[in-house]
Amino acid sequence: MAIEHIVFDIGRVLVHWDHHAAYLDALPDEADRKRFFEEVDFPGWNLQQDAGRSWAEGEEVLAAQFPHREELIRLFRQNWHLTVPHAIGESVAIMRSLIARGYDVTLLTNWSADTYPIAQERYDFLAEPRGVTVSGQIRMVKPDPAIYAHHQKVFGLDPERTVFIDDSARNVEAAREAGWKAILFREPEELRRDLRKLGVTVD
Structure with a gap:
Protein backbone atom coordinates (compact mmCIF):
# COMPACT_ATOMS: atom_id res chain seq x y z
CA MET A 1 0.00 0.00 0.00
CA TRP A 17 20.69 17.57 20.21
CA ASP A 18 23.71 16.94 22.41
CA HIS A 19 23.38 16.93 26.20
CA HIS A 20 27.16 17.22 26.56
CA ALA A 21 26.92 20.80 25.28
CA ALA A 22 25.37 21.96 28.55
CA TYR A 23 28.53 20.98 30.42
CA LEU A 24 31.42 21.90 28.15
CA ASP A 25 32.51 24.75 30.43
CA ALA A 26 31.78 23.14 33.79
CA LEU A 27 33.17 19.72 32.82
CA PRO A 28 35.53 20.27 29.89
CA ASP A 29 36.92 16.73 30.08
CA GLU A 30 34.70 14.25 28.23
CA ALA A 31 35.51 11.44 30.65
CA ASP A 32 34.38 13.61 33.59
CA ARG A 33 31.10 14.37 31.82
CA LYS A 34 30.48 10.71 31.14
CA ARG A 35 31.17 9.82 34.78
CA PHE A 36 28.69 12.46 35.92
CA PHE A 37 26.00 11.27 33.49
CA GLU A 38 26.52 7.68 34.61
CA GLU A 39 26.56 8.53 38.33
CA VAL A 40 23.19 10.31 38.25
CA ASP A 41 21.68 8.07 35.52
CA PHE A 42 21.20 11.09 33.32
CA PRO A 43 19.27 9.30 30.52
CA GLY A 44 16.77 7.83 32.99
CA TRP A 45 16.38 11.12 34.84
CA ASN A 46 15.96 13.17 31.67
CA LEU A 47 13.38 10.71 30.35
CA GLN A 48 11.17 11.48 33.34
CA GLN A 49 10.96 15.11 32.21
CA ASP A 50 10.12 13.85 28.72
CA ALA A 51 7.39 11.78 30.38
CA GLY A 52 5.76 14.84 31.91
CA ARG A 53 7.59 15.55 35.16
CA SER A 54 8.35 19.25 35.55
CA TRP A 55 11.95 20.40 35.49
CA ALA A 56 11.51 21.96 38.93
CA GLU A 57 10.45 18.63 40.41
CA GLY A 58 13.09 16.70 38.49
CA GLU A 59 15.86 18.93 39.81
CA GLU A 60 14.63 18.65 43.39
CA VAL A 61 14.43 14.86 43.24
CA LEU A 62 17.92 14.40 41.82
CA ALA A 63 19.52 17.07 43.99
CA ALA A 64 18.17 15.29 47.06
CA GLN A 65 19.77 12.05 45.88
CA PHE A 66 23.09 13.64 44.90
CA PRO A 67 23.49 16.82 46.98
CA HIS A 68 27.20 17.03 46.11
CA ARG A 69 26.15 17.28 42.43
CA GLU A 70 23.35 19.82 42.88
CA GLU A 71 25.10 22.63 41.02
CA LEU A 72 25.73 20.41 38.01
CA ILE A 73 22.22 19.01 38.10
CA ARG A 74 20.67 22.48 37.96
CA LEU A 75 23.14 23.58 35.29
CA PHE A 76 21.53 21.36 32.67
CA ARG A 77 18.25 23.27 32.59
CA GLN A 78 20.10 26.59 32.74
CA ASN A 79 22.20 25.63 29.71
CA TRP A 80 19.54 23.62 27.92
CA HIS A 81 19.47 26.06 25.00
CA LEU A 82 23.05 25.04 24.21
CA THR A 83 21.99 21.43 23.62
CA VAL A 84 19.88 22.30 20.54
Whole structure:
Protein backbone atom coordinates (compact mmCIF):
# COMPACT_ATOMS: atom_id res chain seq x y z
CA MET A 1 0.00 0.00 0.00
CA ALA A 2 1.26 3.47 -0.85
CA ILE A 3 2.64 5.58 1.97
CA GLU A 4 0.44 8.56 2.87
CA HIS A 5 1.56 9.51 6.39
CA ILE A 6 5.13 10.33 7.37
CA VAL A 7 5.96 10.81 11.04
CA PHE A 8 9.24 12.47 12.03
CA ASP A 9 11.02 12.38 15.34
CA ILE A 10 12.66 15.75 16.09
CA GLY A 11 15.80 15.43 18.24
CA ARG A 12 18.79 14.20 16.23
CA VAL A 13 16.57 13.92 13.14
CA LEU A 14 15.40 17.49 12.46
CA VAL A 15 17.22 19.33 15.27
CA HIS A 16 20.71 18.59 16.53
CA TRP A 17 20.69 17.57 20.21
CA ASP A 18 23.71 16.94 22.41
CA HIS A 19 23.38 16.93 26.20
CA HIS A 20 27.16 17.22 26.56
CA ALA A 21 26.92 20.80 25.28
CA ALA A 22 25.37 21.96 28.55
CA TYR A 23 28.53 20.98 30.42
CA LEU A 24 31.42 21.90 28.15
CA ASP A 25 32.51 24.75 30.43
CA ALA A 26 31.78 23.14 33.79
CA LEU A 27 33.17 19.72 32.82
CA PRO A 28 35.53 20.27 29.89
CA ASP A 29 36.92 16.73 30.08
CA GLU A 30 34.70 14.25 28.23
CA ALA A 31 35.51 11.44 30.65
CA ASP A 32 34.38 13.61 33.59
CA ARG A 33 31.10 14.37 31.82
CA LYS A 34 30.48 10.71 31.14
CA ARG A 35 31.17 9.82 34.78
CA PHE A 36 28.69 12.46 35.92
CA PHE A 37 26.00 11.27 33.49
CA GLU A 38 26.52 7.68 34.61
CA GLU A 39 26.56 8.53 38.33
CA VAL A 40 23.19 10.31 38.25
CA ASP A 41 21.68 8.07 35.52
CA PHE A 42 21.20 11.09 33.32
CA PRO A 43 19.27 9.30 30.52
CA GLY A 44 16.77 7.83 32.99
CA TRP A 45 16.38 11.12 34.84
CA ASN A 46 15.96 13.17 31.67
CA LEU A 47 13.38 10.71 30.35
CA GLN A 48 11.17 11.48 33.34
CA GLN A 49 10.96 15.11 32.21
CA ASP A 50 10.12 13.85 28.72
CA ALA A 51 7.39 11.78 30.38
CA GLY A 52 5.76 14.84 31.91
CA ARG A 53 7.59 15.55 35.16
CA SER A 54 8.35 19.25 35.55
CA TRP A 55 11.95 20.40 35.49
CA ALA A 56 11.51 21.96 38.93
CA GLU A 57 10.45 18.63 40.41
CA GLY A 58 13.09 16.70 38.49
CA GLU A 59 15.86 18.93 39.81
CA GLU A 60 14.63 18.65 43.39
CA VAL A 61 14.43 14.86 43.24
CA LEU A 62 17.92 14.40 41.82
CA ALA A 63 19.52 17.07 43.99
CA ALA A 64 18.17 15.29 47.06
CA GLN A 65 19.77 12.05 45.88
CA PHE A 66 23.09 13.64 44.90
CA PRO A 67 23.49 16.82 46.98
CA HIS A 68 27.20 17.03 46.11
CA ARG A 69 26.15 17.28 42.43
CA GLU A 70 23.35 19.82 42.88
CA GLU A 71 25.10 22.63 41.02
CA LEU A 72 25.73 20.41 38.01
CA ILE A 73 22.22 19.01 38.10
CA ARG A 74 20.67 22.48 37.96
CA LEU A 75 23.14 23.58 35.29
CA PHE A 76 21.53 21.36 32.67
CA ARG A 77 18.25 23.27 32.59
CA GLN A 78 20.10 26.59 32.74
CA ASN A 79 22.20 25.63 29.71
CA TRP A 80 19.54 23.62 27.92
CA HIS A 81 19.47 26.06 25.00
CA LEU A 82 23.05 25.04 24.21
CA THR A 83 21.99 21.43 23.62
CA VAL A 84 19.88 22.30 20.54
CA PRO A 85 22.24 24.63 18.63
CA HIS A 86 21.02 24.16 15.07
CA ALA A 87 18.64 22.41 12.73
CA ILE A 88 19.74 19.48 10.58
CA GLY A 89 19.19 21.41 7.40
CA GLU A 90 19.04 18.55 4.91
CA SER A 91 16.49 16.71 7.03
CA VAL A 92 14.33 19.81 7.23
CA ALA A 93 14.59 20.12 3.43
CA ILE A 94 13.37 16.52 3.07
CA MET A 95 10.45 17.20 5.40
CA ARG A 96 9.47 20.30 3.45
CA SER A 97 9.74 18.44 0.17
CA LEU A 98 7.36 15.77 1.46
CA ILE A 99 4.86 18.37 2.64
CA ALA A 100 5.05 20.13 -0.73
CA ARG A 101 4.38 16.85 -2.52
CA GLY A 102 1.20 16.33 -0.52
CA TYR A 103 2.27 13.77 2.04
CA ASP A 104 0.65 14.02 5.46
CA VAL A 105 3.57 14.91 7.74
CA THR A 106 3.37 14.94 11.55
CA LEU A 107 5.89 14.94 14.40
CA LEU A 108 6.23 12.52 17.33
CA THR A 109 8.87 13.46 19.87
CA ASN A 110 10.14 12.64 23.34
CA TRP A 111 10.49 16.19 24.66
CA SER A 112 9.69 17.91 27.94
CA ALA A 113 6.64 20.14 28.11
CA ASP A 114 8.79 22.84 29.73
CA THR A 115 11.34 23.13 26.93
CA TYR A 116 9.38 22.32 23.77
CA PRO A 117 7.99 25.88 23.52
CA ILE A 118 11.59 27.15 23.42
CA ALA A 119 12.30 24.87 20.48
CA GLN A 120 9.15 26.07 18.72
CA GLU A 121 10.25 29.68 19.04
CA ARG A 122 13.73 28.93 17.75
CA TYR A 123 12.76 26.58 14.92
CA ASP A 124 9.67 27.84 13.14
CA PHE A 125 9.68 24.89 10.72
CA LEU A 126 8.27 22.78 13.58
CA ALA A 127 4.93 24.46 12.84
CA GLU A 128 4.91 23.35 9.20
CA PRO A 129 3.72 19.73 9.63
CA ARG A 130 0.04 19.05 10.36
CA GLY A 131 0.70 18.61 14.06
CA VAL A 132 2.89 17.20 16.80
CA THR A 133 2.69 14.81 19.71
CA VAL A 134 5.01 15.97 22.52
CA SER A 135 5.59 13.24 25.10
CA GLY A 136 5.86 15.62 28.03
CA GLN A 137 2.47 17.14 27.24
CA ILE A 138 0.62 13.82 27.17
CA ARG A 139 2.74 11.99 29.77
CA MET A 140 3.75 9.10 27.53
CA VAL A 141 7.16 8.38 26.03
CA LYS A 142 8.55 6.32 23.18
CA PRO A 143 8.94 3.38 22.98
CA ASP A 144 5.75 2.85 25.03
CA PRO A 145 3.18 1.42 22.57
CA ALA A 146 0.59 3.80 24.03
CA ILE A 147 2.22 6.88 22.51
CA TYR A 148 2.11 5.39 19.02
CA ALA A 149 -1.54 4.45 19.49
CA HIS A 150 -2.26 7.97 20.74
CA HIS A 151 -0.56 9.61 17.77
CA GLN A 152 -2.28 7.28 15.33
CA LYS A 153 -5.72 8.01 16.82
CA VAL A 154 -5.30 11.78 17.15
CA PHE A 155 -4.07 12.23 13.58
CA GLY A 156 -6.17 9.52 11.98
CA LEU A 157 -3.25 7.55 10.55
CA ASP A 158 -3.64 4.35 8.59
CA PRO A 159 -0.81 2.24 10.06
CA GLU A 160 -0.23 0.34 6.82
CA ARG A 161 0.26 3.67 5.03
CA THR A 162 2.47 5.23 7.73
CA VAL A 163 6.25 5.47 7.92
CA PHE A 164 8.06 6.64 11.05
CA ILE A 165 11.57 8.15 11.14
CA ASP A 166 13.59 8.09 14.37
CA ASP A 167 17.25 7.91 15.43
CA SER A 168 16.56 5.32 18.16
CA ALA A 169 16.48 1.64 17.21
CA ARG A 170 14.14 0.91 20.14
CA ASN A 171 11.68 3.54 18.98
CA VAL A 172 11.83 2.29 15.40
CA GLU A 173 11.15 -1.27 16.51
CA ALA A 174 8.21 -0.12 18.64
CA ALA A 175 6.73 1.65 15.61
CA ARG A 176 7.03 -1.54 13.57
CA GLU A 177 5.30 -3.47 16.34
CA ALA A 178 2.50 -0.88 16.11
CA GLY A 179 2.07 -1.85 12.47
CA TRP A 180 3.88 1.14 10.98
CA LYS A 181 6.77 1.03 8.58
CA ALA A 182 9.83 2.65 10.14
CA ILE A 183 13.26 3.99 9.22
CA LEU A 184 16.26 4.25 11.52
CA PHE A 185 17.71 7.69 10.85
CA ARG A 186 21.47 8.02 10.50
CA GLU A 187 21.96 10.85 8.01
CA PRO A 188 19.79 12.70 5.47
CA GLU A 189 21.04 11.15 2.25
CA GLU A 190 20.46 7.66 3.60
CA LEU A 191 16.98 8.78 4.67
CA ARG A 192 16.24 9.84 1.08
CA ARG A 193 17.28 6.40 -0.16
CA ASP A 194 15.24 4.60 2.49
CA LEU A 195 12.14 6.64 1.69
CA ARG A 196 12.50 5.91 -2.02
CA LYS A 197 12.72 2.19 -1.26
CA LEU A 198 9.29 2.54 0.34
CA GLY A 199 7.95 4.24 -2.76
CA VAL A 200 7.97 7.72 -1.26
CA THR A 201 8.74 10.50 -3.76
CA VAL A 202 11.29 12.88 -2.27
CA ASP A 203 13.57 15.53 -3.80
